[in-house]
Amino acid sequence: MxxxxxxxxxxxxxxxxxxxxxxxxxxxxxxxxxxxxxxxxxxxxxxxxxxxxxxxxxxxxxxxxxxxxxxxxxxxxxxxxxxxxxxxxxxxxxxxxxxxxxxxxxxxxxxxxxxxxxxxxxxxxxxxxxxxxxxxxxxxxxxxxxxxxxxxxxxxxxxxxxxxxxxxxxxxxxxxxxxxxxxxxxxxxxxxxxxxxxxxxxxxxxxxxxxCESLELSLADLPLLACLLGNDTVPEGLFESFRFQCLSSYTSARKNSDKRGNVILAVADHISKVLRLHQGEKKLEEMLPLGQNKALFYKGVASYLLPGQTSPWIFQKPKGITTLGKQIVSVSTDPEFKPESLVCTHPESKEETPVCTHPETEQEDPMNMEPEMKQQVTMVSDTEILKVARAQHVQAESYLVYGVMTSGEIECSNTLEDALDQALPSQAFVYRPMRQRVYSLLLGAGGGGASGGPVVQEWFVHSGNPLRHPDLVRPLPMNVPGGHTLPGGPARFYRSGPVPPRKITWAAYGLTGCWPGWCVSRHSSACARKEPLQSTDMMLEHVDPRAVQLGSLLVRGLSMLVLVNSACGFPWSSSDFMPWNVFDGKLFHEKYLQSERGYTAEVLVEQDRSRLTRFHDLKSIVCKACVREDRRIVSRQHWRPHHSGRWERQGSGSHRTNSGHSRSGRRQHWRDQGPGSRQREPDRWRRHSPSSGHPDEKEKQQPISLSP
CATH class of the missing domain: 3.40.50.1010 (5'-nuclease)
Known part of the structure; x- marks a missing residue:
């Protein structure tokens, strides 16, 4: 940064x-x-x-x-x-x-x-x-x-x-x-x-x-310096040759500065002693090798100007003043300078902030546009819904909803996932059916074949995805028996009947077609209601890479439940999805290791009858959901009794391999998937979601395997 x-x-x-x-x-x-x-x-x-x-x-x-x-x-x-x-x-x-x-x-x-x-x-x-x-x-x-x-x-x-x-x-x-x-x-x-x-x-x-004193610059020069050095707007390589020229002619290099430090000093010296000589007389592009990057460079300089501020390095044009909220930015006379992406927003301001699309015009904020104008720039045309979604977004009350409703684009950063373990699916794939149903709630499922209906651009990090383009994902239609509309939300909402919130938290993994549902609930039953310090001093026998990925997968699932709750108008308390109320990473890992060693469910829940009952209830919910989704649960390998609640795998003389390569041939499709469709819904998703190109098409799902 x-x-x-x-x-x-x-x-x-x-x-x-x-x-x-x-x-x-x-x-x-x-x-x-x-x-x-x-x-x-x-x-x-x-x-x-x-x-x-x-x-x-x-x-x-x-x-x-x-x-x-x-x-x-x-x-x-x-x-x-x-x-x-x-x-x-x-x-x-x-x-x-x-x-x-x-x-x-x-x-x-x-x-x-x-x-x-x-x-x-x-x-x-x-x-x-x-x-x-x-x-x-x-x-x-x-x-x-x-x-x-x-x-x-x-x-x-x-x-x-x-x-x-x-x-x-x-x-x-x-x-x-x-x-x-x-x-x-x-x-x-x-x-x-x-x-x-x-x-x-x-x-x-x-x-x-x-x-500024050290560099012999003024505060107004700092944005220019930042763009010449390179930042998140102006790529570092854009002015590499220019910086080299500055360094070549710089005669006051400091002994206590490394090469990079002397480059900064040289560029600052060029600004103060060369560019200022012609400031106000020549356009900046006449003094710098901007070439075809003039618009990008001016955008970079202007991005540092806060409301009410101007830059002496950007020429004022009498008829070309761009309004950024309360900010007036004097723009270059160059017709190529079009700061399309400069959108200034101030949550505390009572005034709506205009969107700047061209230096010659002043555009109203999307919130104030007429509905017909709104349809050109957002996925949802209802301005009242957008106002609600925007307010919830700004106040950090919702998650991802506003991005879907406006730009039709969302992203998710890296997750602790082992790219070499082909047996485990990425969270990007596991929770895609859940996200697709959310898209249906917010945007509608569309129709008319594979090319009809809205498309959401997903920038989700997963193994094999070079992130050159987003995955294009279509909504899945909602088909919940007995579902009814939930009031108070931004779109159409459905609910499949009363389910206690804590059960929703864990059972939703299975309800959304997520294959690790039963495995998650198996370990989670003993994770709830532990005091913070009870796992602090716990020493793990060892760290298992598969359990590491499952723990991250589970937490990502909790964030998806936040998305569902946000899209449905908050029918449930968000505290039910917060990990500090339902999850402990070290305890989850310990229970996973115990399960691998063959501990019975009774031992895993520490002989607590209420937890054992909850475990069987959750298992029942997930198994029924898998039946509804045409998913078949494949049992673990057979276990044989060993001692005191522990079990051993028959025919197993050693632990499984960490990498999971022995299973890669059987489940290669989860990982060897590439970056996703660019023009249409990819055929490979047919294995992981109840529909492919046409939203109403159903097909059998791959069986769920819970064996490690």
Whole structure:
């Protein structure tokens, strides 16, 4: 994230830009300077996830109750000294930054492959140097913070712009995060989350004014510098030759700077001593080798301008002023400059924010468009429904719904999945039937053959998917016997009869055609209602790669239940789907290992009759659902009694292989699937969902195999 190389440069070449501060002292100073105004810190939550996740175990699916307790401690530390916190989460990936998103996801795939290689080689969790966020952490952190009574917002674009804008407009004490873009925005002070000591509330403030002094630049020059160095909008390679020319003519290289640091100094020197000579006389494109990338470059510079700010590097055209909410951006006279993707949104503003599509015109916000206009830019034409969905999205109350209803596009980041284990399906495939039914609720199932009806673009990370294009997925029609409409939601909603929420949480895996349903419920029955500290000191005999993936699969399933609840107008309490109420990664792993060793159900539930009854109830629900879905449950290999509730596999003298390659021939279709259909619903999904091209076509499903 942020500007290429700037983080290291600030730490090594400009240490004076880093100042030790104390939040309690800053809050007292703020109150004295602004009486009646509570000191507020706006938090870039996505930058803080690694800092917040302190539990020792992370590879098994997450220690969620411990994580929730850590979040509570974080909030308490600030509120105790009278500091208000406002948390922002990324809500959507901007089209212009999709390539950056893809690049990071592919890099994460490599990290995950190393993690599974380590687990198979050592039988234990890797060290913190290989730490990877548990699946679903960002999603559930939103709900955890709301549960803790915190103001939690979800962005309608890249979150850093909205964080910087909120901090400026609300005169905040500062921004807490870890992104060098906050050194570029002309906004409130920027504090480092990685340097934060929670006990004392000491941290480091990174001062953009001191950075400007060191580089002999003004604050207004920083966006230009950022784009010339490369950021999430302007690719780093775009100006590689230009930076080399700057470095070649630069004569004041610092001995304490590495090559990258000297490049930053050289580019800053060129701005201050060359570009400024002709500032106001020549267009920027006449002084820089922009070529065909003028529009992209101007968009990059303008993306740092907050409401009310202008840039001296973008020429003003009398009849070409683009309005971005309360922001006026003077645009280039170049007709190729069309900042189509600049959509400024401010959740706290009472004014609706226009969408900028061309420098010559002012466009109204999609929320204020007429219905016929709305149909051109969104998947759903009802403006009232969109207003509700947008409000729920901004307030971080829903999950994925607004993206489906507006752009027809959603994404899901990496999951801890073993690309070499062909026996286990990716969560992208497992929960696709569930998502397809949600699409039907929100968009309608369409008809008229394979080419009819809406199509949702899914950017889901899974093995073998290069993410060059989205998977094109069509809705599946809802056909629930006795279903009836649920009031209060944004579209058509159905319910198959009264089912206790806790049973919905686990049984829905089977109800949606998910083959691990029975396996999940088998282990989960003993996972519920454990106190947070009961699994903290638990020592696992070893870490099993298959159990690691199953734990992540289960948590991703919980996030899909949040999607279902959001799409259905929240008929159930979201607390029933929160992992800290129903799941413990280490305990799940322990129960999986016990199950592998042949422990009976009675032993797995620790001789608790109520849990045993619940287990059999869940098993019954899932088995009936599998029958309805034409899925056949294949029993495990036969077990023979051994001793004291333990069983052994007949004919088995050793443990199964970790990689699962011996089973790859039988279930190769789950993994060897490629990236998905680009023009139509792919034929290969015929094995995994009750329909293929035509939404009404049914076919037999592959049998469910629960044997490892």
């Amino acid at each position: 942020g500007v290429r190389g700037l983080q290291g440069f600030v730490g090594s070449a400009c240490p004076h830009t880093r100042t030790a501060v104390n939040f309690k002292e800053l809050a007292e100073l703020h109150r004295s300077q602004h009486p009646g105004c509570a000191p507020t810190v706006v938090v870039d939550a996505m930058c803080c996830l690694r800092y917040w996740y302190t539990p020792e175990s992370w590879v098994c699916g997450g220690q969620w109750r411990e994580y929730f307790a850590a979040l509570r401690d974080f909030v308490t530390a600030f509120t105790t000294v009278g500091i208000k916190l406002v948390f922002f989460f990324d809500g959507m990936v901007e089209q212009g930054k999709r390539a950056v998103w893809v690049r990071r996801r592919l890099k994460n795939n490599q990290e995950i492959a190393r993690i599974f290689h380590y687990i198979k080689s050592h039988g234990e969790q890797p060290g913190r140097n290989m730490f990877f966020l548990p699946s679903g952490l960002a999603i559930f952190t939103r709900f955890a913070l709301k549960t803790l009574g915190q103001e939690t917002l979800c962005s309608l674009q890249e979150a850093d712009y909205e964080v910087a804008s909120y901090g400026l407009q609300h005169n905040c004490l500062g921004i807490l995060g870890e992104d060098t873009d906050y050194l570029i925005y002309d906004t409130c002070p920027y504090f480092s989350i990685s340097e934060l000591c929670l006990d004392s509330l000491d941290t480091v403030m990174l001062c953009r004014e001191k950075l």
